[in-house]
Amino acid sequence: MMKSMTREKWRIVLQVLLGLLLLWAAVSKIAKPIDFLGSVYAYELPLPRPLLRFVAVFLPWTELICGLLLISGVALDAALLLVTSLFVMFVAATAQAWARGLAISCGCFDLEIFGLGKRFPELITFLESVGFAFFRNLILTGLAFFLLRRSLEPSGDIPIAAALPPGLPSQQPKRAKWSSGRR
Amino acid sequence: VLPPNMTTVKTTNDAGKAERLRLFRYEVLLQIQVVLALSVALGFAFNAANPIGVRFAPQDGSPPAQTSTLQAASSVTPASNPAIMPTASSPPLAAVTPLAPNPTGKIPHISWAQVKPLLEAKKIILVDARPKVNYDHGHIPGAVNLPYSPNPKFSSTAEDFAAFESQYPKETPVAVYCTSITCQLSLIIAEKLVELGYTNVRKMNEGYLEYSEGLSESEKSSYNHSAAPQPTLTPPQSTSAPLAAAQPMLRNPARTSWSVVKPLLQAGKIVLVDVRQEPTYDLGHVPGAVNLSYTSQEDAFIEFQRKYPKDTHLVLYCTDVGCPLSMKMAEILVEKYGYLNVQHMTEGYAEVQRDELVAKNAPQ
Numbered sequence: 001m002m003k004s005m006t007r008e009k010w011r012i013v014l015q016v017l018l019g020l021l022l023l024w025a026a027v028s029k030i031a032k033p034i035d036f037l038g039s040v041y042a043y044e045l046p047l048p049r050p051l052l053r054f055v056a057v058f059l060p061w062t063e064l065i066c067g068l069l070l071i072s073g074v075a076l077d078a079a080l081l082l083v084t085s086l087f088v089m090f091v092a093a094t095a096q097a098w099a100r101g102l103a104i105s106c107g108c109f110d111l112e113i114f115g116l117g118k119r120f121p122e123l124i125t126f127l128e129s130v131g132f133a134f135f136r137n138l139i140l141t142g143l144a145f146f147l148l149r150r151s152l153e154p155s156g157d158i159p160i161a162a163a164l165p166p167g168l169p170s171q172q173p174k175r176a177k178w179s180s181g182r183r
Numbered sequence: 184v185l186p187p188n189m190t191t192v193k194t195t196n197d198a199g200k201a202e203r204l205r206l207f208r209y210e211v212l213l214q215i216q217v218v219l220a221l222s223v224a225l226g227f228a229f230n231a232a233n234p235i236g237v238r239f240a241p242q243d244g245s246p247p248a249q250t251s252t253l254q255a256a257s258s259v260t261p262a263s264n265p266a267i268m269p270t271a272s273s274p275p276l277a278a279v280t281p282l283a284p285n286p287t288g289k290i291p292h293i294s295w296a297q298v299k300p301l302l303e304a305k306k307i308i309l310v311d312a313r314p315k316v317n318y319d320h321g322h323i324p325g326a327v328n329l330p331y332s333p334n335p336k337f338s339s340t341a342e343d344f345a346a347f348e349s350q351y352p353k354e355t356p357v358a359v360y361c362t363s364i365t366c367q368l369s370l371i372i373a374e375k376l377v378e379l380g381y382t383n384v385r386k387m388n389e390g391y392l393e394y395s396e397g398l399s400e401s402e403k404s405s406y407n408h409s410a411a412p413q414p415t416l417t418p419p420q421s422t423s424a425p426l427a428a429a430q431p432m433l434r435n436p437a438r439t440s441w442s443v444v445k446p447l448l449q450a451g452k453i454v455l456v457d458v459r460q461e462p463t464y465d466l467g468h469v470p471g472a473v474n475l476s477y478t479s480q481e482d483a484f485i486e487f488q489r490k491y492p493k494d495t496h497l498v499l500y501c502t503d504v505g506c507p508l509s510m511k512m513a514e515i516l517v518e519k520y521g522y523l524n525v526q527h528m529t530e531g532y533a534e535v536q537r538d539e540l541v542a543k544n545a546p547q
Binding site: 035041042060061062065069078 | 212218219226227229230235239482484488
């Protein structure tokens with residue numbers, strides 16, 4: 001019982017941290033739309049530029065809304081699904097840029113806001129590099145996926161567990177819950 | 184008794200699960216759609232209201248004349264206008280055919296060679312669209328000054344146009360000119376006149392340059408300063424031309440001049456940016472200048488930003504003092520793209536050409 005409580009606390013802490021990170025990313029992009037569009041172009045994705053403009057206009061706002069939802073805990077499943085798919089896209093984009101050796105900044109976060117840029121320019125260059133961004137995005141994708149599974153499981157008798165074929169061990173605790181509820 | 188019971192419970196249980204799963208999926212999908220729709224709506228609403236937002240339409244804040252000027256200049260060749268009688272040699276005044284009206288609303292080109300006899304026969308009204316300073320400094324004799332400037336202080340007011348309208352009926356043939364082929368002001372004024380209902384408006388694409396180049400030195404001095412302009416609306420003032428002097432970099436963007444810029448350019452300390460359109464740039468530009476046209480799409484700006492960091496010292500130039508684009512562009516580069524050190528050469532390419540000319544003539 002205690003163990004599940006601490007796990008729950010950790011889940012909430014991670015969820016809020018992820019939400020704050022998304023808010024930071026979103027605000028950096030919304031504040032400098034042209035810079036963000038420039039970084040999107042810099043990835044040299046084989047996509048038409050009008051589409052990239054469209055994405056550059058709404059994507060930061062998706063991040064913003066998802067961040068708010070994660071912090072507030074509203075519509076968590078939808079937010080986490082979106083965030084996970086966003087990060088999967090980011091991983092793919094940074095991976096291809098890194099693999100092709102594009103010397104671009106990832107355009108993920110505005111690191112200038114802490115005034116670090118003047119004092120540690122090399123650090124900023126490293127943090128902004130796509131190689132670092134790739135690994136960071138991998139970790140964040142893992143985190144988002146973990147939270148997604150956590151969020152889906154506790155009320156497991158409804159979504160994912162029910163989707164599993166019968167007889168899997170994950171159905172066991174749920175059945176116990178049901179029986180206790182009928183008693 | 185029990186086993187059948189269990190089975191029925193189990194089946195209803197499964198059906199309930201399937202139903203709830205369906206509902207869950209529906210709910211989450213709906214939420215995802217709402218989040219996406221909301222972000223698209225907010226994103227576009229914010230972007231539309233944001234002065235430094237992403238531009239989707241070709242041009243938002245640029246003067247309407249920009250692209251059409253080039254088309255007008257390139258598509259209308261002097262020979263392609265049958266309405267105007269070719270007047271290479273000056274015919275007797277009485278024989279000068281008046282211009283046929285152009286009801287299409289388009290503004291055809293007319294050359295100085297065509298205007299000259301008409302002007303002498305008083306069958307055309309010449310309008311000088313350059314700022315008053317330039318007009319006072321020298322204009323085609325008989326031309327009326329109707330200046331256009333992005334700064335309303337120097338632009339013709341509604342009263343100026345009303346005075347023009349009261350003096351000249353709508354079917355009067357009008358030819359508008361400004362400095363040279365790259366100057367945008369004459370089209371703006373010509374379009375304004377068409378808008379006011381003038382049915383016979385033409386544009387001297389080559390502008391004042393075409394006229395002044397055809398003058399001998401003695402003619403120039405007599406025309407420019409002694410000949411009194413006949414139908415001017417605004418009496419010429421005797422104030423000295425407030426030409427822009429080079430200022431220290433207290434402001435961003437700031438003004439500058441070629442004498443300041445030249446050594447810096449040779450030392451490689453600045454990036455010189457030509458804001459005229461690409462065909463004009465290709466015709467001739469300051470060596471080492473890069474082209475970033477005022478009519479550039481956002482992509483060109485983004486490419487530019489990737490090449491030149493925000494602290495690059497940029498110096499912008501346009502055609503001459505009558506061209507407001509270098510100033511506007513400097514403002515855009517500072518306000519929208521965050522460049523920290525932008526200057527514009529107020530007198531533009533004309534100043535550079537003058538300098539080259541002086542240098543060429545100096546040894547003799």
